[in-house]
Amino acid sequence: xxxxxxxxxxxxxxxxxxxxxxxxxxxxxxxxxxxxxxxxxxxxxxxxxxxxxxxxxxxxxxxxxxxxxxxxxxxx
Numbered sequence: 001x002x003x004x005x006x007x008x009x010x011x012x013x014x015x016x017x018x019x020x021x022x023x024x025x026x027x028x029x030x031x032x033x034x035x036x037x038x039x040x041x042x043x044x045x046x047x048x049x050x051x052x053x054x055x056x057x058x059x060x061x062x063x064x065x066x067x068x069x070x071x072x073x074x075x076x
Contacts, residue, residue, distance in 0.1 A: 007018045017028040033041050046052060052074075059066040 007020070008015045009018060010016075014031070014034070016031045019026045019028070029042070056068070056071050059071070060068055
């Protein structure tokens, strides 16, 4: 896995970190939530079943320690 130095973008006067790993960019969700000033945004974002399934699939592909049985319990 190849890590590059983090970059930042400014969105509505808030800094959002972007990490590059193996030539793929990842936006920091934590920074996005901080910019919105509330944790309810993550709760609302996670209510969407498609997003939860996407995160599970991403973890399954990219995380060798991912526990898919436990995730199925969480997902349902």
